[in-house]
Each structure stands twice: as C-alpha cells, then as structure tokens.
Amino acid sequence: MKPLNHTVSEFKESIFTTMTKMALENSAINLSQGFPDFDGPKWVGDLAAKAMADGKNQYAPSLGILPLRTAIANNYKRFYNLDYDPISEIVVTNGATEAIFCAAMALINPGDEVVVFEPFYDSYYASLKMAGAKVIPVTLFAPEFTYKMSDLKAAITVKTKMVIVNNPHNPTGKIFSPAEIKEISELAEKFDFYILSDEVYEFLTFDQAHNPTACFENLRKRTITISSTGKTFGLTGWKVGWACGPSEIIKAIHNVHQFTTFCVAHPLQVAMAEALANMDEYLVDFKRQYRAKRDLLVNGLKEVGFNVIKPAGTYFTMAILKDGESDIEFCQKLIREKKVAVIPTSAFYIKSDEGTRMVRFCFAKKDETLNAALTNLKSKEPSQ
Ligand SMILES: Cc1ncc(COP(=O)(O)O)c(C=O)c1O
Structure with missing residues (x-):
C-alpha cells in the first residue's frame, strides 16, 4: 500500500489516553485527564x-x-x-x-x-x-x-x-x-x-x-x-x-x-x-467550588510532601519532583503503588527537558475523589 500522510502518521497516542488506560488497568484514581468526574449543571x-x-x-x-x-x-x-x-x-x-x-x-x-x-x-x-x-x-x-x-x-x-x-x-x-x-x-x-x-x-x-x-x-x-x-x-x-x-x-x-x-x-x-x-449566579458558585477544590488538593499534596505549585488559574496543579526522579517513571510508579494516575509533563514539551521533573494533577474532581487520592498517597498500601 502507498504510505499514509507523513505528518499525521507521526502523531503518537495522546498522553491522556495512555494514562487513562493505565489508570483503568490498575484501578487507579484518575487525576490525569482534564475534565470533571461530575456532571455539568x-x-x-x-x-x-x-x-x-x-x-x-x-x-x-x-x-x-x-x-x-x-x-x-x-x-x-x-x-x-x-x-x-x-x-x-x-x-x-x-x-x-x-x-x-x-x-x-x-x-x-x-x-x-x-x-x-x-x-x-x-x-x-x-x-x-x-x-x-x-x-x-x-x-x-x-x-x-x-x-x-x-x-x-x-x-x-x-x-x-x-x-x-x-x-x-x-x-x-x-x-x-x-x-x-x-x-x-x-x-x-x-x-x-x-x-x-x-x-x-x-x-x-x-x-x-x-x-x-x-x-x-x-x-x-x-x-x-x-x-x-x-x-x-x-x-x-x-x-x-x-x-x-x-x-x-x-x-x-x-x-x-x-x-x-x-x-x-x-x-x-x-x-x-x-x-x-x-x-x-452560576459563576459565583462555580468559582467558589473550584477554589475550594484547588485548596483541598494543593494543601493535601503539600502535607504528603509534594513540592506543589499553587495555580493562579485553570483546574490543574503542577508538582516538582525530587532530584533524580523522572516524570514518566514517577507516574508509572504512582499508578502501581499508590493507585493514583497523574500526567507526566514531558509530553507537553518539544525542546526543553523541564517536563521530566514535573507532573500534573487535575482537581476538576469530586471532593471524595480528591480525598480518596490523598488518602492513597498518604497510605503505604492504598485500598483502591
Ligand atoms: C488549553 C486548552 N485549550 C483547548 C482545550 C480544548 O477545549 P474544547 O474541549 O473546547 O475543545 C483544552 C482542553 O483540555 C485546553 O486545556
């Protein structure tokens, strides 16, 4: 067969799909994909x-x-x-x-x-x-x-x-x-x-x-x-x-x-x-709700020992890994050992290797999901 379009053939599976698959395979709590796990209004x-x-x-x-x-x-x-x-x-x-x-x-x-x-x-x-x-x-x-x-x-x-x-x-x-x-x-x-x-x-x-x-x-x-x-x-x-x-x-x-x-x-x-x-009226509650979720996750991650950066906007927060840790291995380990899925950020860069030392958490999740993820991150043997 003749070759496919060469630009499109080079595209890889999106990191969100990869991480979600891994989360499902490992029954992990999914804080990777950027959408709410609750319904809209x-x-x-x-x-x-x-x-x-x-x-x-x-x-x-x-x-x-x-x-x-x-x-x-x-x-x-x-x-x-x-x-x-x-x-x-x-x-x-x-x-x-x-x-x-x-x-x-x-x-x-x-x-x-x-x-x-x-x-x-x-x-x-x-x-x-x-x-x-x-x-x-x-x-x-x-x-x-x-x-x-x-x-x-x-x-x-x-x-x-x-x-x-x-x-x-x-x-x-x-x-x-x-x-x-x-x-x-x-x-x-x-x-x-x-x-x-x-x-x-x-x-x-x-x-x-x-x-x-x-x-x-x-x-x-x-x-x-x-x-x-x-x-x-x-x-x-x-x-x-x-x-x-x-x-x-x-x-x-x-x-x-x-x-x-x-x-x-x-x-x-x-x-x-x-x-x-x-x-x-909706917006007032929307902002209040997301601010509370941001604070819940950011403070919780800090307690667990993450070097987390409080975001000024969006529903994501980035954590800087310890020296020697690298994002993809860290995320794989987190899914296997703590049953929590997050995004390795090297996928978002094409030049710098800055991304290898950071991971992204999404807090557009029910409070119970965020709390369950934090409990898993704190515990030695996560239940989920
Ligand atoms: C920065 C940014 N732009 C655009 C989109 C996609 O928006 P839409 O779902 O409206 O296509 C996203 C979704 O995650 C995003 O994060």
Whole structure:
C-alpha cells in the first residue's frame, strides 16, 4: 500500500489516553485527564433537552446560531468591555479544539513559523503541523513559569506568522502578567504576527479577573480569541466553542470550518445561548467550588510532601519532583503503588527537558475523589 500522510502518521497516542488506560488497568484514581468526574449543571442539560423536544435537530447555520453568537458578544462586552460583532466577528466551532485547527489552517502557509510557549496543550502542535507550520517553542520555567526574554526574542523573526498564548495556561496554571503580554505585543507590532489566544479557562482564575489578550492596546486587530463552554460549564463532551476576531480573519476561519464540520450540534447551541446569557449566579458558585477544590488538593499534596505549585488559574496543579526522579517513571510508579494516575509533563514539551521533573494533577474532581487520592498517597498500601 502507498504510505499514509507523513505528518499525521507521526502523531503518537495522546498522553491522556495512555494514562487513562493505565489508570483503568490498575484501578487507579484518575487525576490525569482534564475534565470533571461530575456532571455539568442540570439546568443547562434541561435547556438542551428542551431544544431537542422543540425540534432544533437539523443543521444549524454554519457560523453558529445568531442567539449564541449574540450571547458570546454580549459576554465579551459585559465581562471585558470588548466589542465583537456577532454577525461578522464570531464563528461557533466544535470546541476550542476545532477553532484552533481552523485558525491554523486559515492563517498558516507551509513553512510559516509559529511560536508556542511550552509546556503546551497538545492540539496546538498537531494542528500547526497539519497546516505545515514550523513550530518554534519558547520554554516557561518553573516555579513561576516565566519565559526568558532572550529566548522569546531569539524565537521571533520576520518569518513568525503567529504566536500562541494560552491564558490561563494549561498545564501550569500560570496567568500571563500584563508586562509579559505587553512584551509580546511590542514584538507583534514590530514583526507583524497574529496572536492566537486560547482562553478556555477564562472563568477559572482564583485571585484576579481574567484579562483577554485582545483587550491590550493594539492587540485586538491581530488577535484570534478562542474559548469554549466545556470548562466553564463542566460539559466538556458538548464541544461548543468559538473564535472571535477581526471579520477578515473570522471569514477565513469560517471557510475552514464550513468544510470540516460545517456546524455545531444545533440543540446544544440553543442551550448554550440561553446559559451564557444567564450565567452570573452560576459563576459565583462555580468559582467558589473550584477554589475550594484547588485548596483541598494543593494543601493535601503539600502535607504528603509534594513540592506543589499553587495555580493562579485553570483546574490543574503542577508538582516538582525530587532530584533524580523522572516524570514518566514517577507516574508509572504512582499508578502501581499508590493507585493514583497523574500526567507526566514531558509530553507537553518539544525542546526543553523541564517536563521530566514535573507532573500534573487535575482537581476538576469530586471532593471524595480528591480525598480518596490523598488518602492513597498518604497510605503505604492504598485500598483502591
Ligand atoms: C488549553 C486548552 N485549550 C483547548 C482545550 C480544548 O477545549 P474544547 O474541549 O473546547 O475543545 C483544552 C482542553 O483540555 C485546553 O486545556
């Protein structure tokens, strides 16, 4: 047989799939994958059930139903004083993941360079590679997860087409400081690149309000803001996301979207339009709940003796291993001996070996799951 596409053939099984398989084989508590082990809010589920009963079951408009685009635009205005025109500056996608893929396909020509901060969410690399990009990593260094300005300057050249910023940042829990975004913005002006800003954890900030990249001076015109409802509503399986930006860019992203998936599940869009318009009360409880989970896990891990970094955002926390320990072996041992599954972070890096000395815990889990994991980590002979 003739060879398959050489780019795609090189992709490996995602680390999340590998760790989840190992967790199941070992009956371990799974703190590896980044989604809740509890259901999303019933009132939002009821809205989708109603939309289905009301016959919203055929293809939706490819850009997304207008009430949803309007709700998204209204929230950007309300929360961040950011103006997006729901008619021409927003496209609804199958999760942020599809928005990232479509943005890569829409903006990148083979050979274009794209700078990503590592560790990074794995779909960036795959999408960029499929678009033919050359991926240039800039490492964020623990414990603050800051980059070296000299590294960033060296990475950015006239060939740089795009820089990807993930803020709040998975897996580190970092929130980029205004000074860092300003530095990136100055380079963007000088070298004229786009910024893809993945903000799926926008409502998971614990000590400060989220500040979208597009709100910074001069950045709206070159920023593609991507977000989704998966994390915010704990409904990651719904895959309702979007990209916002200047109309010319959104038109190009939509050109890709219409020939990949065409549209997003219609009843889920109806439900999300309503949910996004009525989320204020929900958000208060959502943030309180996740802050408590963060504190429960971070304090618990500290008690067990982990060198854990308290995250400013997201639902992940990173722990730095002891000298001589390496992430993959550590995770395998933790699953076998303590029956707890976490993520080895070397999978999130392509240049630096920083990841070999860290592991990622997810705290989007029921308190009983977090407590059971902590009990296992403390005990010599875990029960599960
Ligand atoms: C940084 C980041 N971006 C995007 C996504 C994917 O979002 P969605 O489920 O909406 O496709 C995730 C999911 O884990 C993520 O962590």
